Amino acid sequence: MAQRATITQVAQRAGVSIASASRALNGLTSATATVEAVRAAARELGYIPDATARSLKLGRTLQLAYAVADIGNPVYVEMMAAIQEVVSGAGYRLLVTNTGDAAGTVDLVTSLQRGYADGMVLSPLRVTDELVAAVAQSPVPVVVLGRMPESAGVDTVAPDSAGGIALAVAHLHAIGARRIAFVNGPADTIPGRVRGGAFVAAAGPDAPVVSAADFTAAAGHAVAHALLSGPDRPDAVLAANDLLAIGVLHAADQLGLSTPDQLAVVGVDDTELGKLFRPALTSVDLGASERGRRAAELLLERLNDPHKKPQQVVVPAALSVRRSSDVKGEPMADDARAPHQQDQEGER
Amino acid sequence: MAQRATITQVAQRAGVSIASASRALNGLTSATATVEAVRAAARELGYIPDATARSLKLGRTLQLAYAVADIGNPVYVEMMAAIQEVVSGAGYRLLVTNTGDAAGTVDLVTSLQRGYADGMVLSPLRVTDELVAAVAQSPVPVVVLGRMPESAGVDTVAPDSAGGIALAVAHLHAIGARRIAFVNGPADTIPGRVRGGAFVAAAGPDAPVVSAADFTAAAGHAVAHALLSGPDRPDAVLAANDLLAIGVLHAADQLGLSTPDQLAVVGVDDTELGKLFRPALTSVDLGASERGRRAAELLLERLNDPHKKPQQVVVPAALSVRRSSDVKGEPMADDARAPHQQDQEGER
C-alpha cells in the first residue's frame, strides 16, 4: 500500500509553484518547459490527483447515484447496466443503493443533501406526495424512472405499458384466442395497477382478471392452477410479468394443457428467463435497457443545463413473439413495435 | 433545489464558534445549552454536513467499490446484492464499476489512488502478474473474489469448485450414470480452467470433455447437440454453469432424449433460471451470495485493522438435486454439503 503523493510534492520536485503544477497538469497556459518538468515530476512520484480534494474545490463529485428498491430484480439490473455504461462513458462513477421500502426512498433522496453525488436516477416503488416533495427539494437533479405528476417538475422516463399490453392482447386475438385472462401481481403495486388497468382497457371489462400474491412464479402457478381448473377456462393468459407467466406455464403443464394450442401464454418484461424457457415465452418488451439509458442521458443533459425544461419520456414497447403463443395463423414476426406509443420526448 | 446550509451558518445562528458547532453536532464535550442551541439552529436551517468536506478532513470517503467484469451476469449480481447489504449496514456507500477486459481491471485498481473509495471488492476476469502487482500497490485494501497467490498478501474469497464438482460427479454415479461428460466453457477463462480441472480430477482422465465457445445456452446447445448425436453417447452431462446446462437440455429435448432417464443433466451456480426451468435443474451451489457477504466482511475487518494477517477464505459448495437428475434410486435430498470442503478461513 504505497503512500500517495500530493501536488505540493510534485511542485517542489519540479521546482515550480503549486499553482503552476496544477496548471501544467490540467493543460492550462504554461510554458512548455514547465509542463515537461511537472509531468516528469508527477510521473516519478506516481502522482494521481485526489478525488475528494478536487470535488471539494470544484463543487462536483463526478459521481451519480442509482437508487432502486430491489437490486436483485433482473429488470433493474438491466437498467443498471445501461446506466453504468452511459455514466462511466461520461466520466462519472456510479453509486448503487437499495432503497427498500417507500420510507427509505424519501430518506435516500434527502440524503443527497450530503453532496456525495451530483445527481440521481431513482426507481421508486411507489410515488407518494412526500416523495414528490423530497425530489422537488433535492439540491441535485433527480431523474425518475416511472411516472410523476408533471407539476413535480422533474425528468421522468416511463415504459409504455398500455401500448405494450394492447399489443399483446391484439396478438392473442389475432391467433384466435377467444377468452383471454390476465394474471396480475398485487394490485397495490405500481406495475400491478398500471398493467391491470391497461389490460382492462385493451381486453374489455368482461375479461377475467386474477391477482397473484406477488410477482413470482410460485404465486403465478398457484393462481393459474385455480384459474385453469375452474369453469370457463381461458384459452390464453397474459401475465403481468415473465415470472408469473412461467408459473402459468408450470400450471398448464401440470394440468396437461398443451401450449400454445390449448393455452397461449404471454408475459411482460422480455427477460432472459423467458427466452430460454421451453416453450420459449412470448413477452412484452418494455425496453428496460433503453429506459435506463435514456434516464442516464437525461441526467447528464440536465447537469449540463440545469434550467432546461423537464421532460417526460415514454419508451416504446414491443412484442417478442415466441413459441408460447405461436400458432400457425400468425406469421413468425419476432418483433413488433407498438403502434400507439406516446413518446412525448422533445428535442435531442 | 434548495440551497445547502454550512456549519458556519449554523454556528452563527446558534451564536457559537464553528468549532463548538462541530463538537455539539458530533457529540463531543460541550455544554448542554450549546448542544441545544446548535441542534435547534441546524434543524431550522435544514443543515446536513457535506460528505466531501468531511471526507477530505477525515481522510476516508465512507465509500467502498465493487468491481466486476460483467455486471449483467446473475452470479455477480447476487454477490453485489450481498455486498451492498453488508456495506450499507456498516454505513458505507457502494460504488459499482464494470472492468471489462483484463487491462481495464488493472487500470481500475490503480485508479484507487484517486482516493474515491476506502477499499474495494474485486472480481477479476483473469489474474495476471500485473494485476497482482497493482493490488499489492493499492493505497487502500482490496479483497479479491477468486484465488490469488498467497504471496500477494491480500484477502481472498473463493468458491470450492473442486468440492462442488466432486459432489455432482458422485451424485451422478450414485444414480447409476456410467458415462459422464463435461460441457465446459472456454478453457482460457478462470472458471473454465478450474472447473474443467476439477471434473477431470473427479471423473477420471478418460471422461469425455467438450468446450463450448462461451458460457451461454446457445453455445451449450451447439456443443451438446454434437456430443449427443455422436457415438458413445453419455448418459449424464455435467455443465460448467447453468446456462450451458440449459443448452444441453434444449439439445436433449430436440433429439428426443428424455431427462433424466436417458440423460441426466447437472449445472453449476444454482441460479434462479435452473430452479424455474422444466425439468428443474440439479445444480452445484457455489455460494455466490455467501462469497459476496464474506468478501465485504473481510474488507470491513481489514479497514478496522490494516495489519491483520491476510485470509484465504473458501466458501463451501453444496448440491441442489432437482428433477433433471432425479431418478428413483436416489432419495430426494434437496441439499447436500460438500464433504471435502477446504475452508481455510482462520478465526471469526
Add this chain to the structure above:
DNA sequence: ATGAAAGCGCTAACAC
C-alpha cells in the same frame, strides 16, 4: 467548555 486557527489537497483569481 469554548474560540481561534491550522490544514486536509486542490483550483482559481489576482497581481506581477
Add this chain to the structure above:
DNA sequence: GTGTTAGCGCTTTCAT
C-alpha cells in the same frame, strides 16, 4: 507565464 493567496466545508489541536 508564474507565484502568492484565498478558500471549498469540515474537524481538531492548542490555548484559554
